[in-house]
Amino acid sequence: MSDNNHVHDENCNHDHEHEEVVILTDDEGNEREFIIVETMQVEEQHYAILVAADGTEDDGFIMRIEEDEEGEEYLIDIEDEQEWNRVVAAYEKMADAE
Template structure:
């Protein structure tokens, strides 16, 4: 997975309100290690909602994109296994990030 490296902070313009409570998730990677991930951005594509999460301990590391699914009024994160879906949402996020970075210059 490769996503855009985006520095987040009070004035980063990513759409996330950094003044309010962080949305923190515990995510287990392929090696079974648990990481605290912070949701920094959400966007929609083809009737699905996606979240971009950054490692809370290493925010300089590339973000990870998950699909948000709801069941019985409870939301949870789902990894994107389908290559076509992954390519589509990664391209959308890269365009969002590129547009935001151009606005800062």
Template sequence: MADHQHDHNHDHEHEFDEEVILLEDEDGNEHRFVLGDVIEVEGKSYAVLLPIDEDIEEGVIFRIEGEEGDDYVLADIESDEEWQKVVDAYNAYMDEEDDEEES
């Protein structure tokens, strides 16, 4: 899994026919995620992965570096500045989604 986890608590329900993404943490434990969203920030794409295992409460975000066939090539976000921009953009996106649902 990424060197760090990212705080994104969500109440999403997922269909189990979605493609499951397995990520391994630093202890060698595998955790299951699904692709929640893809967001664009300053011309770069980011994949927001949401956990489907009950023991994980936080989502993770990776920069999309390209594609191999039908799969994304994901990379860790290493810069705190880049990370903050992505988190801010994602939070704004989620606020817009919540506003639309309330309308």
């Protein structure tokens, strides 16, 4: 998670009114709750900005939102470095505008 992070603290400007909680499973099978604090679109793709629901971590991270055949959304890691750089640049631009 350390490569995909942003600071989420008392100075953040995210809209917390419509937070969605998701449960993600790590590589060791441990489940943790995260809050989607923001979504954004970069080019034709949508992304979710997440933070730990229990507040144990100050840093959050960004995941790509995909859709299955039934239209159900799910989250996946961003593994492509060029895509990651585009998303981070878009996030920084969005954060500066707030």
